[in-house]
Every structure is written in structure tokens, then in C-alpha cells.
Amino acid sequence: MSLIVNGTSVAPPDDPRVSLLDHLREGLHLTGTKKGCNQGACGACTVLVDGERILSCLALAVQYDGRHITTVEGLAQDDALHPLQAAFIEHDGFQCGYCTPGQICSAIGMAAEVERGVPSHVTADLRADAALTREEIQERMSGNLCRCGAHNGIVAAIQATFVVEAQA
Amino acid sequence: MSILDTAKETAQGLMQGALEKLVPLAPDSWIPGGVPDPLIARKHGLIGSPVSRLDGAFKVQGQAPFAAEFRFDRMTYAALAYATVARGRVASIDSAAAEGAPGVVLVMTHRNAPRMNTPAVFGSSPSAVGPSDLPIFQDDRVHWNGQPIACVLAETQEQADHAASLLAFTYDEEPSTTTLEGARAAGTEQGVMMGRPLLNKIGDADAALAAAPHSVDHLYRTPRHNHNAIEPHAATIAWVDDQLHIHDASQMVTQQAQTVAEVFDLKPDQVRLTSPYVGGGFGSKGLWDHQIIGAAAAKLCGRPVRITLSREGVYRVVGGRTLTEQRVAIGAQADGAIDALIHTGMAVMTPHNSMPEPFTLGTQSAYASPNITLQVKMAKMNMLANTFMRAPGEAVGTFALESAIDELAVELGMDPIDLRLRNEPDRDPVSGLPFSSRNIAEAWRRGAEAFGWNERSATPGTRRDGEWQVGMGCATGTYPYYRMPGAEARITLTLQDGAIHAKVEIAAAEMGMGTSTTTAIVAAERLGLPIEQVEVAYGDSAIPGAIMAGGSQQTAAIGGAVIAAHNALVAELLKLAGNDSPLAGLSPDEVGSEGAALCKLDDPGRRESYASILGRAQRDQVSVTQAGSPPLELMHWSMHSHSALFCEVRVNAVTGETRVGRFLGAFDCGRILNPKTARSQFRGGIIMGLGMALMEETQFDERNGRIMNPSLAEYHVPVHLDVPEIDVIWTDIPDPHTPMGAHGIGEIGITGVAAAVANAVYNATGRRVRDLPITLDKLI
Numbered sequence: 013m014s015l016i017v018n019g020t021s022v023a024p025p026d027d028p029r030v031s032l033l034d035h036l037r038e039g040l041h042l043t044g045t046k047k048g049c050n051q052g053a054c055g056a057c058t059v060l061v062d063g064e065r066i067l068s069c070l071a072l073a074v075q076y077d078g079r080h081i082t083t084v085e086g087l088a089q090d091d092a093l094h095p096l097q098a099a100f101i102e103h104d105g106f107q108c109g110y111c112t113p114g115q116i117c118s119a120i121g122m123a124a125e126v127e128r129g130v131p132s133h134v135t136a137d138l139r140a141d142a143a144l145t146r147e148e149i150q151e152r153m154s155g156n157l158c159r160c161g162a163h164n165g166i167v168a169a170i171q172a173t174f175v176v177e178a179q180a
Numbered sequence: 181m182s183i184l185d186t187a188k189e190t191a192q193g194l195m196q197g198a199l200e201k202l203v204p205l206a207p208d209s210w211i212p213g214g215v216p217d218p219l220i221a222r223k224h225g226l227i228g229s230p231v232s233r234l235d236g237a238f239k240v241q242g243q244a245p246f247a248a249e250f251r252f253d254r255m256t257y258a259a260l261a262y263a264t265v266a267r268g269r270v271a272s273i274d275s276a277a278a279e280g281a282p283g284v285v286l287v288m289t290h291r292n293a294p295r296m297n298t299p300a301v302f303g304s305s306p307s308a309v310g311p312s313d314l315p316i317f318q319d320d321r322v323h324w325n326g327q328p329i330a331c332v333l334a335e336t337q338e339q340a341d342h343a344a345s346l347l348a349f350t351y352d353e354e355p356s357t358t359t360l361e362g363a364r365a366a367g368t369e370q371g372v373m374m375g376r377p378l379l380n381k382i383g384d385a386d387a388a389l390a391a392a393p394h395s396v397d398h399l400y401r402t403p404r405h406n407h408n409a410i411e412p413h414a415a416t417i418a419w420v421d422d423q424l425h426i427h428d429a430s431q432m433v434t435q436q437a438q439t440v441a442e443v444f445d446l447k448p449d450q451v452r453l454t455s456p457y458v459g460g461g462f463g464s465k466g467l468w469d470h471q472i473i474g475a476a477a478a479k480l481c482g483r484p485v486r487i488t489l490s491r492e493g494v495y496r497v498v499g500g501r502t503l504t505e506q507r508v509a510i511g512a513q514a515d516g517a518i519d520a521l522i523h524t525g526m527a528v529m530t531p532h533n534s535m536p537e538p539f540t541l542g543t544q545s546a547y548a549s550p551n552i553t554l555q556v557k558m559a560k561m562n563m564l565a566n567t568f569m570r571a572p573g574e575a576v577g578t579f580a581l582e583s584a585i586d587e588l589a590v591e592l593g594m595d596p597i598d599l600r601l602r603n604e605p606d607r608d609p610v611s612g613l614p615f616s617s618r619n620i621a622e623a624w625r626r627g628a629e630a631f632g633w634n635e636r637s638a639t640p641g642t643r644r645d646g647e648w649q650v651g652m653g654c655a656t657g658t659y660p661y662y663r664m665p666g667a668e669a670r671i672t673l674t675l676q677d678g679a680i681h682a683k684v685e686i687a688a689a690e691m692g693m694g695t696s697t698t699t700a701i702v703a704a705e706r707l708g709l710p711i712e713q714v715e716v717a718y719g720d721s722a723i724p725g726a727i728m729a730g731g732s733q734q735t736a737a738i739g740g741a742v743i744a745a746h747n748a749l750v751a752e753l754l755k756l757a758g759n760d761s762p763l764a765g766l767s768p769d770e771v772g773s774e775g776a777a778l779c780k781l782d783d784p785g786r787r788e789s790y791a792s793i794l795g796r797a798q799r800d801q802v803s804v805t806q807a808g809s810p811p812l813e814l815m816h817w818s819m820h821s822h823s824a825l826f827c828e829v830r831v832n833a834v835t836g837e838t839r840v841g842r843f844l845g846a847f848d849c850g851r852i853l854n855p856k857t858a859r860s861q862f863r864g865g866i867i868m869g870l871g872m873a874l875m876e877e878t879q880f881d882e883r884n885g886r887i888m889n890p891s892l893a894e895y896h897v898p899v900h901l902d903v904p905e906i907d908v909i910w911t912d913i914p915d916p917h918t919p920m921g922a923h924g925i926g927e928i929g930i931t932g933v934a935a936a937v938a939n940a941v942y943n944a945t946g947r948r949v950r951d952l953p954i955t956l957d958k959l960i
Binding site for chain 2: 027167
């Protein structure tokens with residue numbers, strides 16, 4: 013049994029109570045994924061599992077045998093930041109930086125959901141292709157709390173990364 | 181207290197009194213800031229151009245280490261158990277099951293905790309930052325519902341959490357005060373802030389109010405709030421020989437280290453506290469029980485400890501903003517001239533802490549009035565010690581004052597901006613001091629134009645968009661300029677391979693305000709070096725001096741210390757330069773820095789580079805440490821930041837739901853050092869203000885004193901969909917009397933926001949809500 017974290021096969025924890033979040037942080041020393049509430053309310057622990065965003069605090073590590081888990085440490089390629097990471101810096105999409113890894117992982121998963129045509133609460137026409145409007149981004153990112161109030165910068169960074177990409 | 185101490189205090193009191201009499205009368209040039217900082221005049225450098233955060237790449241890759249992310253060998257994990265009564269004694273503790281649970285290393289309660297001194301309560305000395313004057317784990321007493329009463333250490337967090345759940349306690353309960361009415365009935369007392377009563381009386385406001393042809397007189401209420409930084413409080417702690425190492429999340433690194441040292445009878449240099457990254461603070465990231473419990477447990481078991489509060493634990497252990505009940509009464513002439521301004525009321529604190537919520541501070545300098553009465557009274561409740569939260573005093577005080585001003589404008593049939601400008605004071609109405617810099621009228625003018633204020637209907641409830649009622653409101657925000665004493669800076673220039681590298685060390689904290697980046701910008705400009713050649717070190721108690729990220733004063737405190745250290749550096753370099761230098765014969769105050777060189781200020785061609793000076797002196801390094809000047813400017817001028825805030829809300833006529841559609845803040849906060857991070861600070865404050873206006877409330881169970889919503893699911897903060905694009909503009913007019921011409925801007929953003937929202941809700945609906953938060957039940 014093993015998990016594949018950022019491309020590397022790793023052993024699961026001995027204790028089945030260990031959440032995926034705690035396994036990443038305390039077992040694997042991948043502390044980029046953050047613990048803000050440990051009860052699924054803040055989104056700081058968001059990681060990607062086979063490309064889908066999940067709250068790692070509400071996931072048991074042992075559930076993820078054979079699954080590909082991407083954390084914020086796995087986004088940069090060959091020392092180059094992921095375009096969204098660079099956009100967060102450019103648009104000042106954070107202050108303290110604690111919710112940031114969750115915001116970034118969540119936004120990447122969110123953009124893929126829109127790409128797949130998954131509607132949201134604010135999608136007016138369920139038959140049309142979902143679009144990454146400002147309101148759609150805000151609605152879909154509302155599970156990621158930011159207390160410093162970097163919301164405008166986060167939305168701007170997401171738009172700059174994914175909306176431009178979609179238009180290109 | 182000994183006779184010697186009493187004499188010392190009396191002498192200090194006399195000295196303070198004499199300073200307060202003499203400093204206002206002294207010529208400007210004797211006062212720090214009396215001669216404008218030369219950097220104010222430098223227009224084309226890094227200051228004022230947008231610079232991305234220098235730590236940004238670490239943060240977006242998850243590489244910035246926070247307090248709970250450091251590791252020690254053989255580290256144990258802590259879990260806490262919390263009392264469930266408001267006051268009494270722990271009668272029995274059954275810890276057998278917990279002690280026998282797998283992985284448990286230690287169960288610590290008051291029965292086996294090491295003997296420790298009581299932490300010195302905040303403000304009782306310059307370095308005292310204890311949360312209250314209560315001993316921690318030293319007796320069986322319970323002082324609040326939620327007080328930590330046991331700590332379990334285990335090999336893993338899961339084992340510790342499980343074992344803590346096995347602990348059982350019984351209590352001997354004692355009578356407690358947990359209702360507002362009970363606290364009021366027990367008697368209120370004069371609020372005292374840092375030794376000063378929160379009481380100002382000018383003229384006879386009661387008589388003037390009664391005589392005024394127009395008046396408003398209402399009560400406003402604000403609930404408890406929690407900071408809710410997304411990083412829960414945590415510390416990773418180890419004793420190494422007789423040294424205590426704490427990786428903490430701290431807004432006051434040096435003071436915390438010193439207070440902890442006293443708790444454990446250590447010398448100050450035996451505690452090393454580092455805090456390179458802080459995941460949000462807003463006033464909360466100080467010393468609370470958990471660091472002391474963690475250090476005590478580590479001492480007792482002989483192993484390092486990681487203590488991370490759960491989110492519930494943050495609500496139980498870390499205090500928030502207290503509730504207030506404020507009366508604002510204003511009497512005015514028909515033309516709007518204010519005759520009487522009364523802002524009084526009460527807030528709640530505990531018998532053991534030192535934090536009255538000073539909601540009248542912002543009113544002191546707000547409006548010209550010949551008759552003013554301001555007073556904060558405190559009632560006492562058995563609860564967790566309340567503390568400062570972003571703009572303590574002003575955040576809630578401006579809600580009451582600026583709502584009342586709006587009500588007066590309605591009463592007079594005046595535009596609320598005109599009413600405010602009609603009452604602009606030409607000097608501080610309470611202290612009588614001249615303002616150092618006050619361009620609030622300019623902020624109003626520019627803000628009104630950018631927001632389109634002229635499109636507002638003065639008659640409430642007249643704009644409609646389907647089922648949405650639309651309205652506009654405005655308010656003034658205000659926060660004082662502070663610069664606390666104690667800041668030092670160490671500047672070290674190193675010559676390596678012909679290039680100069682500067683290291684600037686400051687005992688400051690970075691919680692995301694952008695301090696490390698802004699300090700690098702300012703230091704680079706002051707030293708005349710490219711920012712790439714300047715390194716800033718901070719967040720470490722081993723650095724000299726003590727700087728607090730509080731009171732929006734850190735930028736000024738650092739700025740003042742760097743000015744002093746730079747002056748010392750110039751003097752030191754001139755000494756090294758000697759008689760063979762083009763600078764020979766010049767005194768330090770004739771010389772400045774530019775282009776990696778010292779040059780004569782009024783003849784920049786007369787210069788010698790740092791590299792040349794060091795090279796000729798056969799030195800590869802020069803280092804100076806200097807403290808900033810005493811902040812006498814605060815006694816010489818009335819120094820404040822201001823904002824003009826504009827809000828457009830949509831209130832659903834069917835459900836009562838309020839949505840903020842547009843918000844604009846026009847700020848007058850001196851010169852803006854880094855527009856990119858400053859905009860984020862302003863927006864962040866405004867967004868926290870939107871939360872305060874519409875949703876935030878720590879719910880306190882008056883039956884037993886327990887906080888009922890200790891989670892981010894039940895304490896609502898603004899989420900992405902609640903936050904519109906927030907426009908921020910600023911006057912950028914330097915304050916001639918501050919370092920760099922700048923003001924700290926961490927707290928001004930939240931002030932006035934709740935009033936701007938409430939005033940917009942009134943304009944939309946004709947309903948005046950004087951009781952925060954403005955939830956839909958108050959509008960249906």
C-alpha cells in the first residue's frame with residue numbers, strides 16, 4: 013500500500029486515524045499544506061487528488077492507496093513557479109501566506125471543474141458551458157477563507173492565469 | 181513595593197508630567213521629525229513604486245516555515261483540556277485512563293506542573309505582555325469557562341488528542357458574573373488605558389446638548405469579536421541545557437521572550453524566541469497560556485513539545501475584542517456646527533487583565549466642538565481575558581460616532597460629507613495640539629468624485645433594482661500615528677568581492693503586512709543601495725531592541741531606528757575614511773548616502789564609496805546598532821491617519837439580506853511606501869470591517885460564560901463571494917514630522933467601515949441598525 017505524493021511513492025501512516033493532512037505535515041514533513049481549522053471549514057488544507065481538490069483534514073491518509081496527491085510543494089516545475097503561483101505574487105493575492113497554498117491548490121482544481129463544465133450555485137444556465145466569470149470564481153472559491161483580506165488579489169490572480177489561458 | 185521603587189515611580193511620573201508640559205512648547209526643530217526626514221524629498225526612488233513581496237516565492241510554494249512547522253528530535257505533541265465552568269475550583273481530576281493511553285508521555289495539571297512565576301500582565305512594564313495577572317497551572321482555581329486545566333503530551337497528535345478526551349474533572353463551582361446585566365449591576369468603573377483614564381471633558385456638553393436646536397442621542401452596541409487568523413496559535417518548544425527555545429507566532433517577539441524568561445526565572449538571554457512567519461495576527465498573536473504550558477510541560481518531561489491549539493482551543497485560550505455599549509449624543513446648529521459631542525458608554529473586561537476597549541480615542545480629534553464629554557467605563561465579567569483586535573477602540577468607536585453623524589445629517593437635512601467638513605477642527609479639540617498632517621478634506625473630495633457620490637439619493641428607500649433596495653453611505657475612519665520607544669536597528673555593511681552587502685536587523689514581526697519588504701525598500705533608499713544588496717532580518721529575540729507589531733506603529737518604529745542607525749553608520753564610516761578621504765573634515769550631519777557612497781548633502785560630487793572607505797581602512801565589515809529617538813513628537817503634535825469611506829449596499833426587500841456592491845476607501849495616511857502591499861493592508865482592514873458590519877459575532881452563553889461558536893463554520897467571516905472589488909485611493913501627502921513621511925496603516929482600514937455600511941443600509945431601506953452585526957433579522 014502506498015500513496016503517490018508529488019510523484020513520489022510514500023508509505024501510509026501506521027495509525028489509521030491519521031488524516032491525510034497530518035500525514036503530509038507530520039509524517040512526510042510537507043508542511044506547505046496548512047491546518048487552519050481541522051474541520052473542513054477554512055480550506056487551508058486543500059490538496060489535489062488525481063486533479064480534484066479535496067480537504068485533506070477530512071480525509072484519512074489510508075483511504076488514498078495508489079492515488080496521486082499534489083500539494084503546493086509539487087506545483088512548481090524545474091524551479092519555475094506554476095503560473096498561478098507567479099500570478100499570486102504579481103497580484104498580491106496574499107498577505108500572511110497561511111491560506112495561500114490552499115487557495116492555490118483549490119483554484120487549480122476549480123479551474124479544472126469549470127473546464128469540465130461543472131456548474132455552481134451562481135451558474136445561470138446549466139446547459140451552457142460554465143465560464144470563469146468573476147462571480148463564478150468568487151462562488152467557487154468561497155470555501156477557502158482568507159482573513160488578511162486578499163480576496164481581490166486572489167481573484168485577480170486566478171483571472172490572469174486561467175481566463176487569459178482560456179482565451180489564448 | 182519598596183520605598184526606592186515608589187521614589188523611582190514618582191520621579192518618572194514627575195519627569196513624564198514635565199515632558200508633557202514642555203514638549204508641546206518646544207520649538208519644532210528640537211523634536212524628532214521637526215526637521216523633515218530627507219527621504220521625504222526623494223521622489224524617484226523605490227519608495228512609492230510597487231514592489232512585490234520579497235518573501236512571496238516562499239509563501240506561494242509553501243516553503244515559509246510557520247511556528248508549528250519547526251521540528252526538534254524526540255518532539256512530543258500536546259493536547260489541552262479546558263474547564264467547563266466559569267468560576268470555581270477543580271475538585272477532582274481522573275487522569276488514570278489518559279496516563280495509561282498509548283503513546284502518552286505526560287499528563288500535566290496544576291498538581292505536577294513546575295513552579296512558575298505569574299506572567300506580568302500586559303503594560304505593567306515595557307516588556308510585560310502577559311494575557312492577565314493569573315498564575316498558570318499553579319493552583320486549582322478556574323477563572324473562565326474554557327481555561328486550560330490539563331495538558332497531555334504524547335508521541336503523536338492523535339494519541340495526545342485521544343488521551344485528553346479520557347480526562348475527567350469535577351468542579352466546586354463558585355458564583356460568577358457572566359451576564360451583561362449582572363456585570364452592570366455589580367458596578368462599573370472608570371476605564372484606564374496605559375495608566376490614563378479614558379475620560380475627557382471640555383466645556384459643558386450636557387448643557388450645550390440640551391440647548392442645541394438640533395440633536396441626536398442614541399445607543400449603539402457592538403458584540404464580541406474574534407481575530408480568527410487562519411493560522412491557529414502554535415509554538416514548538418525545546419529546552420537545550422539552560423536555554424529555552426521557542427518557535428512561536430508572535431507580534432512582539434522580544435517582549436514575549438522577556439515575559440517568558442521571568443515566568444521561569446531565567447535571564448533574558450536564556451530565552452530565544454523566533455517568529456519568522458506569522459499566519460495572521462490582528463492583535464491576537466501574543467503571549468497566551470499555551471506557550472507557558474508548553475514550555476512547562478517540555479521542562480517536566482525533558483523532551484521538546486509542539487503545542488498547536490485546535491480552532492476551538494484558539495477561542496478558549498486566546499481572547500478577542502470585547503463587547504461595547506456606547507451612547508453618542510450630538511447637539512448642533514441648523515448650519516451643522518456642532519455645539520456638543522458626547523460619546524460615553526461601557527465595555528466589559530475581566531478582573532485580571534488590562535484592556536479596556538478605548539472606543540472614545542478616535543472621537544478625541546474627530547470634530548470641532550466647544551463642548552465634549554468622552555468616557556469609557558468598564559464592567560467586569562468572569563470570562564477569558566479580552567484583548568486588542570485590529571484598531572482596538574476605533575473599530576467599534578467609529579461605528580457609533582459615524583452612525584450618529586449620519587443620523588445628525590438626516591436630522592439637519594444636510595449631506596453627511598458637508599456636515600463632516602463643516603466641523604473640521606483646525607487643531608486637536610481635546611489636546612489643543614496642532615495636527616502634524618490632516619488632509620481629510622482632500623480625501624473626501626477625491627473619494628466622492630471617484631465613487632460617484634453625487635448619484636446618491638438623499639431620501640432613503642428610493643432606489644430599487646428588482647427586489648433589491650440600493651443605498652449609499654459614507655463614514656470617516658481614523659487611527660492615531662504612534663511610535664513606541666524601544667526600537668533598535670543594527671546595520672552591518674560587508675565588503676565582499678568588491679561589492680557592498682547590507683544587513684539590517686530589527687526585532688520586528690511580519691504577519692503579512694509587508695514589513696520585511698517595506699523595510700528593505702526604505703533601508704535601500706536610506707543606504708543608497710539597490711534593494712538586491714539589502715537583507716532584512718527580523719522576528720528573532722536575539723536581535724537588539726524591542727519592536728511591537730501593534731498600534732500601527734511598527735513602520736514608524738523601524739523607520740526611526742533605521743534613521744538613528746544610519747546616522748551612526750555615517751559617523752563610523754567618516755571615522756574610518758580619515759583624512760585621506762574627499763569627505764575629510766565633514767561632520768556626520770553634513771553627509772548622506774547615495775549610490776553606494778557617502779556624499780556631502782549639499783555637494784553630492786564630494787563623495788567616497790562604501791567599498792573605497794572600507795578597503796582603505798582594511799576592513800571588510802562595519803556594524804552599528806542604534807536605538808531610535810524618544811517619540812517626543814507624539815506630545816508635540818496631534819498625529820492621526822484618516823479615511824473617507826464610501827459604500828453601496830443592496831438589501832433584499834424580501835429576505836433582508838444585505839450585500840455590499842461597491843466600496844471605496846480614500847486614505848490620508850502620509851506617504852505610501854509600497855503601493856502594492858499598502859493596498860492589500862487597506863483592503864484587508866476594510867474586509868474585516870465588512871465582516872464586523874454584517875456577520876461577525878462571538879456568541880457568549882450568558883448562562884455559563886462559554887463561547888458557543890468556537891469554529892470557523894459558526895463564526896462567520898467574509899468569504900470570496902461577500903467581497904466586492906474594493907477601490908482604494910490615497911492622498912499620498914507626506915506627514916512632514918514622521919520617518920519617511922509615512923504613517924502605519926495596519927488598522928486604519930477597518931475603522932469607519934461598519935458605519936459606512938450601516939449608513940448605506942439606512943439610505944437603502946430607511947432602517948437604522950444600531951446593533952452590530954446587521955443581520956437580516958434586523959431588517960425584515
